[in-house]
Amino acid sequence: MNLHDEIRLMGDRALEASWKLATLTTRRKNDALRAMAVALDARRAPMRDANERDLAAGRAAGLSAAMLDRLELTDARIDGMIRGLREIAELPDPVGRCIGRRRRPNGLVIVKRRVPIGVVVIVYESRPNVTADAAALCIKAGNAVILRGGKEALNSNLAIAMALAEGGQAAGLPEHAVQIVGTTDREAVRELVRMDDRVDVVIPRGGESLIRAVVEQSRVPVIKHYKGVCHVYVDAGADLEMALRIVENAKCQRPAVCNAMETLLVHADAAPRFVPMLAEMCARRGVEVRADEAARALAPAFKPADEADWYAEYLDLILALRIVPDVRAAIAHINRYGSRHSDAIVTSDSAAARAFTREVDSAAVYVNASTRFTDGGEFGMGAEMGISTDKLHARGPMGLEELTTYKYIVQGDGQVRA
Amino acid sequence: MNLHDEIRLMGDRALEASWKLATLTTRRKNDALRAMAVALDARRAPMRDANERDLAAGRAAGLSAAMLDRLELTDARIDGMIRGLREIAELPDPVGRCIGRRRRPNGLVIVKRRVPIGVVVIVYESRPNVTADAAALCIKAGNAVILRGGKEALNSNLAIAMALAEGGQAAGLPEHAVQIVGTTDREAVRELVRMDDRVDVVIPRGGESLIRAVVEQSRVPVIKHYKGVCHVYVDAGADLEMALRIVENAKCQRPAVCNAMETLLVHADAAPRFVPMLAEMCARRGVEVRADEAARALAPAFKPADEADWYAEYLDLILALRIVPDVRAAIAHINRYGSRHSDAIVTSDSAAARAFTREVDSAAVYVNASTRFTDGGEFGMGAEMGISTDKLHARGPMGLEELTTYKYIVQGDGQVRA
Numbered sequence: 001m002n003l004h005d006e007i008r009l010m011g012d013r014a015l016e017a018s019w020k021l022a023t024l025t026t027r028r029k030n031d032a033l034r035a036m037a038v039a040l041d042a043r044r045a046p047m048r049d050a051n052e053r054d055l056a057a058g059r060a061a062g063l064s065a066a067m068l069d070r071l072e073l074t075d076a077r078i079d080g081m082i083r084g085l086r087e088i089a090e091l092p093d094p095v096g097r098c099i100g101r102r103r104r105p106n107g108l109v110i111v112k113r114r115v116p117i118g119v120v121v122i123v124y125e126s127r128p129n130v131t132a133d134a135a136a137l138c139i140k141a142g143n144a145v146i147l148r149g150g151k152e153a154l155n156s157n158l159a160i161a162m163a164l165a166e167g168g169q170a171a172g173l174p175e176h177a178v179q180i181v182g183t184t185d186r187e188a189v190r191e192l193v194r195m196d197d198r199v200d201v202v203i204p205r206g207g208e209s210l211i212r213a214v215v216e217q218s219r220v221p222v223i224k225h226y227k228g229v230c231h232v233y234v235d236a237g238a239d240l241e242m243a244l245r246i247v248e249n250a251k252c253q254r255p256a257v258c259n260a261m262e263t264l265l266v267h268a269d270a271a272p273r274f275v276p277m278l279a280e281m282c283a284r285r286g287v288e289v290r291a292d293e294a295a296r297a298l299a300p301a302f303k304p305a306d307e308a309d310w311y312a313e314y315l316d317l318i319l320a321l322r323i324v325p326d327v328r329a330a331i332a333h334i335n336r337y338g339s340r341h342s343d344a345i346v347t348s349d350s351a352a353a354r355a356f357t358r359e360v361d362s363a364a365v366y367v368n369a370s371t372r373f374t375d376g377g378e379f380g381m382g383a384e385m386g387i388s389t390d391k392l393h394a395r396g397p398m399g400l401e402e403l404t405t406y407k408y409i410v411q412g413d414g415q416v417r418a
Numbered sequence: 419m420n421l422h423d424e425i426r427l428m429g430d431r432a433l434e435a436s437w438k439l440a441t442l443t444t445r446r447k448n449d450a451l452r453a454m455a456v457a458l459d460a461r462r463a464p465m466r467d468a469n470e471r472d473l474a475a476g477r478a479a480g481l482s483a484a485m486l487d488r489l490e491l492t493d494a495r496i497d498g499m500i501r502g503l504r505e506i507a508e509l510p511d512p513v514g515r516c517i518g519r520r521r522r523p524n525g526l527v528i529v530k531r532r533v534p535i536g537v538v539v540i541v542y543e544s545r546p547n548v549t550a551d552a553a554a555l556c557i558k559a560g561n562a563v564i565l566r567g568g569k570e571a572l573n574s575n576l577a578i579a580m581a582l583a584e585g586g587q588a589a590g591l592p593e594h595a596v597q598i599v600g601t602t603d604r605e606a607v608r609e610l611v612r613m614d615d616r617v618d619v620v621i622p623r624g625g626e627s628l629i630r631a632v633v634e635q636s637r638v639p640v641i642k643h644y645k646g647v648c649h650v651y652v653d654a655g656a657d658l659e660m661a662l663r664i665v666e667n668a669k670c671q672r673p674a675v676c677n678a679m680e681t682l683l684v685h686a687d688a689a690p691r692f693v694p695m696l697a698e699m700c701a702r703r704g705v706e707v708r709a710d711e712a713a714r715a716l717a718p719a720f721k722p723a724d725e726a727d728w729y730a731e732y733l734d735l736i737l738a739l740r741i742v743p744d745v746r747a748a749i750a751h752i753n754r755y756g757s758r759h760s761d762a763i764v765t766s767d768s769a770a771a772r773a774f775t776r777e778v779d780s781a782a783v784y785v786n787a788s789t790r791f792t793d794g795g796e797f798g799m800g801a802e803m804g805i806s807t808d809k810l811h812a813r814g815p816m817g818l819e820e821l822t823t824y825k826y827i828v829q830g831d832g833q834v835r836a
Contacts, residue, residue, distance in 0.1 A: 022776070022779070102797070104797075104798060108791060108796075110797055110798070117809050118779065118809060200810070215614075221810045239832070242832040245832060246834055248834075249834035359440070361825075362825065364828060366829075366830060367830060368829070369830025369833040373828065373835060378522070379520070379528055391619070392535070392618070392619055392810060392823065395824055407779075407780065407783060407813065408781060408782040408783070409775045409783050410782060411784075411785050411787075413787075414663060415787040416788045416790070417788055417790035417791060
């Protein structure tokens with residue numbers, strides 16, 4: 001069978017499985033998730049073996065230490081997958097929930113009810129634990145899933161998927177509820193995302209180039225986030241001790257993640273006191289600051305920033321810094337250069353807070369808190385599939401609810417349209 | 419300026435306008451809509467003149483009578499646009515509504531609030547009244563809109579847009595809240611839908627080929643419906659008089675629209691009584707029936723159906739007919755051949771109704787009512803932008819709420835992540 005037919009067969013099977021999954025009770029789905037956890041626990045040895053083969057191939061191919069680390073399936077990471085499956089089994093099931101009800105003058109009763117999306121394709125990069133986490137979220141929301149991981153993790157992903165399938169099917173999941181693309185051919189992604197008669201949504205998780213390639217090729221709706229260029233704005237009259245704590249946390253606590261701050265904006269009135277405090281903290285924490293002229297006048301050790309720095313997602317201990325005349329200028333900067341992810345104001349002025357939260361066009365807008373809280377767990381969703389900077393369907397952290405859609409169920413007693 | 423730069427300039431202006439629109443009060447938006455209605459009324463003469471030029475060009479180009487009819491801007495249709503604007507001004511405003519609120523253990527208060535989507539592009543075909551209807555819905559939901567109508571209606575659309583802009587701006591709308599693409603170059607659509615840094619959603623309205631072309635080229639999320647292959651299933655033991663009324667309405671009341679029935683499925687036990695009743699009605703109403711062997715055995719006048727008929731959207735007085743052994747077979751037929759639009763069961767068996775509404779994977783699923791009710795007005799939304807057969811963001815009729823998204827507003831008092 002050629003690749004085209006092979007992928008379409010996966011699509012047919014996923015569609016068939018999705019219809020069965022949509023009718024499963026919550027209890028059945030939860031039992032299956034717990035059985036998948038048990039199967040992962042029982043199959044540690046083959047998973048570790050498969051991972052060893054991936055690691056050996058990765059070392060031979062000269063993967064960086066960071067990539068090899070992401071690829072490695074330690075016992076602690078297997079424990080994490082098992083815990084993740086069990087936690088998802090505990091979450092409330094969004095499927096079947098009534099989210100709207102109208103009785104029309106002609107007697108029709110229209111109920112809007114949450115249902116699974118159907119068939120979800122996930123394209124991701126090196127971390128094999130995504131295989132279990134993403135599959136579990138999809139199954140809990142009643143969706144069939146087709147997974148396409150990175151080529152360097154193929155053996156690991158196949159071993160995990162085999163364990164999940166074994167556990168799930170023994171507990172009554174349809175046979176093709178979770179499928180994994182078994183080829184490393186890049187063309188497979190293209191075939192998957194053009195199959196709009198069988199696939200309902202594609203969720204790419206990885207670097208910007210992976211995501212752009214998926215968007216470019218896809219006929220299927222994509223939910224994504226390209227990057228996180230998050231801002232903190234320190235307003236005039238802000239509590240500067242609080243501002244410094246928030247800035248330090250947003251920049252330094254985990255700089256390589258998408259909700260870390262990349263650019264700091266400071267009101268001109270706060271700058272003379274705040275910039276020296278910032279310079280001290282950045283020197284202490286090893287943060288390189290790239291600043292505009294006004295800020296460099298207050299802290300000559302800062303490097304000069306250029307236009308490209310306002311767009312940059314450093315994912316590192318580097319910070320862009322700009323002095324702005326007022327909250328309006330801060331909002332305009334964020335809407336122009338930002339990535340619509342997460343942005344914060346530190347202020348004691350409720351009018352400034354209101355303007356900022358209304359006008360900053362981002363998924364999550366914070367008042368007096370770190371941008372680092374944009375996360376399904378921190379938002380109380382329990383687990384997340386990722387973060388969307390799109391505005392359609394899902395914005396911000398995507399939990400179980402965002403993996404569902406709805407349908408209208410209309411009850412009549414013979415109504416016809418006049 | 420070349421086309422690429424021209425379209426990008428429209429995008430910049432729309433984005434700028436969208437930020438202003440997002441902060442307008444409901445009253446300001448409603449006043450603008452009413453002022454737009456007044457301006458349409460005041461500019462009937464130039465609109466009729468522009469429409470005359472389009473009609474003359476259309477006649478010269480040999481457009482069909484049906485197309486010329488759709489193109490014509492009669493006084494009654496101008497009245498309809500004016501009424502539409504005033505009705506949309508009366509609808510409740512979804513923007514600003516709180517749709518979720520959580521207080522986290524760390525004290526963060528997370529509010530999920532409806533906000534406008536931002537910049538909406540609408541690509542549509544010949545009816546110039548869409549210009550006013552679509553613009554009004556977008557403005558009410560706080561969005562900037564870029565309209566791209568059919569080339570045969572360009573003068574009419576420009577005249578309508580000029581009236582809307584004049585009325586809207588006098589009432590305080592931002593200058594580029596409503597823009598219309600002034601060229602008939604097809605490349606303009608491509609430029610619009612690839613501008614994913616400025617446009618948030620594309621809504622194509624028209625024939626399947628227009629919509630497929632938009633999906634093929636777009637980097638921006640698309641909300642769409644390709645076609646409406648709607649079904650009615652008459653179950654064993656259904657009230658056959660009711661079934662016949664529903665079938666007649668779903669097929670004949672307005673056969674050219676997407677929520678009209680195309681295929682009728684009849685339970686084998688109901689067929690011996692129902693098919694002759696159907697044959698009589700279809701003969702009386704001039705409906706051509708294309709049926710499977712089992713149905714033709716009961717009504718030899720029916721033509722034979724082939725596989726292509728199960729997929730067909732006739733939009734005409736033609737009906738595909740199939741006898742099925744049970745509700746499961748009906749569900750399987752609909753999920754296989756249908757278009758996920760609107761499907762109905764006529765039954766007196768609540769278990770069959772439950773199976774049908776749970777398992778048919780369509781935007782609207784009816785029990786004992788005509789499929790013709792799938793419509794924003796009939797669903798109580800007041801007005802609609804169209805009907806989506808996608809599953810993401812909007813499914814079924816798209817009203818004002820579906821033209822919004824949400825953001826998370828997080829209030830803290832200095833929280834940082836541990």
